[in-house]
Amino acid sequence: MKYTTLGKTGLNISVIGLGGLPVQRTDQEGANAIVKACMEQGINFLDTARGYTVSEEFFGNALKGYRDKWVIASKAMSRDYEGMKADIETTLRNLQTDYIELYQMHNIRSEAEMEQCFGENGAYKALLEAKEAGKIGYIGVTAHELRTSAILLDKYGDKIDTFMFPYNIVENQGEELMQECAKKNIGFIAMKPIAGGNIEDAVLALKYILNNPDCTVVIPGMGDAEEVVKNTAPEVFEPLTEEDKVACDKIIKDLGSNFCRRCGYCAPCPQGIDIPRNFILVNYIRKYGLADWGRKCFAALPATAKDCVKCGICETRCPYDLPIRQMLEKVAEDIEIK
Ligand code: SF4
Ligand code: SF4
Missing domain, CATH: 1.20.58 (Methane Monooxygenase Hydroxylase; Chain G, domain 1)
Structure with missing residues (x-):
């Protein structure tokens, strides 16, 4: 495993983290096995969410006795102060800890949501309070949409420590955002490394991402121990070869005609469809x-x-x-x- 610094947080984390969404398809025993496999492979960064049903609770149980070996991130969709305050408490309870390193405003989708979060009675205020109270260490944002994200980094980049956005072989629309994060020392967390299951060669997909120096950490969702072992194969950490580049081009070509990059340019739909x-x-x-x-x-x-x-x-x-x-x-x- 390789390790890196998560932007201005200064936290030392593995360059591959554990995405906590797929744990929902297993049980507590499965979650324990995922955590064990991650620790064997040197993974020390977990990203979960209030919205991933049982994920926080499963990891709360699985991390018993190992809490201090992990850097934990979670996130919540609340946009207002009271909602976020309550979410932080729920997360801490679920994870059976009195402190988590990173808490993120989950999936900010529009300027209106962004302004609400950072506004007078917004989620950010609750996060700041929790930080001052020693309940969370750092504050981050996650997003999928390019335009809002660019505005957010420009306007509120100094208020956040990390930024999570999709990045993979076929979704590189966020590269400018990554550069912006690098400039501001905001840790860039790459989500959706296999493009929502569309890229079959996970090793190549992770290798591609880790070859971008502007990416701090990539968090493949892993639902069993086998996936953990596969995603931490030694090849993942090697430089991209000419052959790999040809393989990436082929994936782009094959998926190009029917794959949504989540750029958001198609909005707004008059029917209100996201x-x-x-x-x-x-x-x-x-x-x-x-x-x-x-x-x-x-x-x-x-x-x-x-x-x-x-x-x-x-x-x-x-x-x-x-x-x-x-x-x-x-x-x-x-x-x-x-
Ligand atoms: S449908 Fe097209 S415009 Fe809309 S988000 Fe996907 S790639 Fe972008
Ligand atoms: S109604 Fe259908 S076709 Fe029209 S903009 Fe919305 S999604 Fe597109």
Whole structure:
């Protein structure tokens, strides 16, 4: 394993961290096995979330006796002060600790959400208070959308210590954000390293990411010990070869015609559909064995693929010329929303 410094936090973490979402598809015993395998491979950074149902609780149990060997991050969707304050307490209780190193505002999707978070009675205020009270060490943001993220880093970059964004062979739209983070010494956490299950060669996918010096840490979601071993193979830490670059180009070409990069340029949809979110969620159903959780997330959306009236406006804005209407039709079928 290789280690690095997580931006201005100064924390020493493994360059591969444990993404805590897929633990939902296993049980406590499975979670214990994941943690054990990670420790054997030298992984010491965990990223979980309030929104990942049992994840915090499973890891809270699995980390008993090993807490001091880990740097723990969690996150919550609350945008207001009271909500975030309550979420931090729940996280600490679930993780059975009185302190976690990093707490993040989860998936900030728009300028309105951003302003609410950093505004007078926003989530940030609760995080600052928790930091002053010694309950959390550092504050971060996670996001998927390019435009809002660029504004956020520009406007509030001095208030955050880490920034998490998708980055992988086919989704490199965040490279400028990564450079911005490097300039400001904000730790960059790369999520979705295998593009929501679309890239089959995980070793190549991780190698590609770790070859970018602006990336601090990559957090593949790992749902069993075998995945942990596979994702920490020695090749992952080697430089990209010419052969690897050719293989990356082939993946880009193969996925290029039907893969959403979550850039957000297709918004707004007059029906209120969050198009990239629909594509992300359906992959949890299709590829990650998290169908129940995926359907629950769909049910919480104000509008979904089934509300598409096929006006086609989004397709005129998509820089990748994706057949969005057709893709959403497939999503609506797959989620079987009643
Ligand atoms: S085609 Fe569907 S998803 Fe696209 S803008 Fe129109 S209603 Fe929204
Ligand atoms: S559908 Fe196209 S425009 Fe919309 S987020 Fe995906 S890649 Fe970007």
